[in-house]
Amino acid sequence: MATSSLVFEVRRREPELVRPAEPTPYEFKRLSDIDDQESLRFQIPVIQFYRHEPAMRGRDPVQAVREGLARALVHYYPFAGRLRECEGRKLVVECNGEGAMFIEAEADVRLDQFGDVLQPPFAGLEELLFDVPGSGGVLNSPLVLVQVTRLVCGGFILALRLNHTMSDASGLSQFMAAVGEMARGVTRPSVIPVWWRELLDARSPPWVAFPHHEYDVVPDTNGTIIPLDDMVHRSFFFGNSEVATIRRSVPEHLRSCSKFEILTACLWRCRTIALQPSPEEEMRVICIVNARTKFNPPLPEGYYGNAFAFPVALSTAAKICRNPLGYSLDLVRKAKADVTEEYMRSVADLMVTTGRRHFTVVRTYLVSDVTRAGFGDVDYGWGKPVYGGPAKGGVGAIPGVASFFIPSVNRKGEKGIVVPVCLPAPAMERFEVAMQNILKGSEVAETPKPTFVVSAL
Incomplete structure (x- = not known):
């Protein structure tokens, strides 16, 4: 059954706060x-789908995850706190042990009803990851x-929402892995969490050494922010x-590029064609880069803060x-x-001198590779998930701006990358044609419905 037509009911118990299983320090x-x-x-x-596991008969995934979360929060106790804002919009965690929000639920649906290939967009996401009123600030x-959420087949779905200021994908996956280990009875995480956020603080005095066009202030003069309808x-x-x-469609000296680089370039070009901007409009693509290994020495293993950059490529639509x-x-x-390390220092300096501004959204496309983040490896006792990764595309409340590279397997069992894309309906048709042109090496598409489109909603 296609997930686009799947309808089911989710029954949720009252949300509760799960506190650390042991006393934790009170500090800022x-x-x-x-x-x-x-x-x-x-x-x-983030969302993870798990099959029924006969060996776990008698074990309740809700209780296992709840206990694992409480024990993991002993080591990751800042996650049980609350963010406060002080001078200069500086964010500080009050580590008060109030706890993480937890919801127990059941759904009248089987795992196989979500389809034989699991990938965004997911039916019923708003019910599987309920936005508890007052919890999303x-x-x-x-x-x-x-x-x-327990499923009638004996499997379950774990959906999680994290305040992004606390961690990036690598840090969140590290935390979820710890929850899994604690749920399986391990006494301490295999990777010890490291806070050390001062490693990525601005210099004194701050010195912005790069142009950082990703943070340019660009007016939306021609209405080119993607419409929401x-x-x-x-x-x-x-x-x-x-x-x-x-890869064969680019010059030989560029064919040694990474898979991320060539797919990002391909998606950016097809998306630009699809949106039909004015030829002189400046278009941008932001390539998320994990900077942990860019430092000398590298950031310590276990560092779970945000450690990535938003470098941007830009050119006119015509070019x-x-x-x-x-x-x-x-x-x-x-x-x-x-x-580089100097680039990251420069970004931190820019943040404190510009009021911690947002990256440019106008005519921007953001691409992030989460194929190595590890969401698909988290085991709460029921083995690895059938799918583990982003629950949807977009950045915050802005649809259409971002795509993620997610590890996947198609219906033939071939491993690859699935990329969710969100566009206005007419632009999506043009996007498909442009992508098919590249895959066929032709200028004119023979069909507007390429075979590599594997899901729609």
């Missing part, structure tokens, strides 16, 4: 100057919300053959659309290469 911990930028002041949703609200969500699968075909794909690819590679 400052976030880094990378953590508390405006770009990260929103909730990030950045300040003075629970930093973590977890909902565990008539939006279509679809996911696209890229296996080895699709990636190889795209992106009229030049071969290699043109966009070269821009993406150069943007990624900009990220």
Whole structure:
């Protein structure tokens, strides 16, 4: 059954606060100057689907996760606190042990009804990750919300929402892995959490050493922020053959690029064509880069704060659309290469000198690779999830701006990457045609419905 037509009922118990299983320090911990930028002041949703496991007969996944969460919060006790804001919009965690929000639920649906290939968009997401009234604020609200929903087949769904200022994908996955270990009876996490947010604080005095066009203030003079009505969500699968075909379409000296680089360039070009901006409009793509290994020495294992950059490639719509794909690819590679330790220091300095501004949204597309984040490896006792990763695309309340690269397997059992895309309906049709042109090496699409579109809602 296609998830687009799937309807089911979720029955939830009253939300509760899960506190750390043992006493934890009462203290105030400052976030880094990378953590508390405006770009990260929103909730990030993650979802995991688990099959029925006969060996776990008699064990309740709700109780297991609840206990694992309480024990993990002993080690990650800032997650049980609340954010406060002080001078200069600086965010500080009051580690008061109030707890994470937890919801126990049941749904009258089987796992197989979600389809044989699980990927965003997911039917009933608002019921599987319920927005408890008053819980979604950045300040003075629970930093973590977890909902565990039992399915009639014996499987379950775990959906989690985290205040992004606390962690990036790597840090959140580390925390979820710890919850899984605690749920399985492990006495301490295999990776010990490290706070040390001062490692990514601004210098004194601050010195902005790079242009940082990702934070440019750009007026939306031509109405080019994507409209919120008539939006279509679809996911696209890229296996080895699709990636190889795209790679052959660029000059030989660029073919050594990473899979992330070439897919990002391809998506950016097709999206620009689909949106039909004025030729002189400046279009941007932000390539999320994990900077943990860019430092000397690298950030310590266990660091679970935000440690990534938003480097941006930019060009006019005319140049992106009229030049071969290699043109966009070269821009993406150069943007990624900009990220160094000095670059991260410069971003932190920019935040404290500009009021912690948001990255540019106008005519911007953001791409993030979570294939190595580890959401698909978290085991609460029922094995690895059938799907583990972002619950949806978008950045905060802004749909259509972001896409994630998520590890997936298609109906033929081939491993690859699935990429959720959100666009207005007419633009989505043009996007599909542009992508098919690249995959066929032709200028005119023979069909508006390419075979690599694997889901729609």
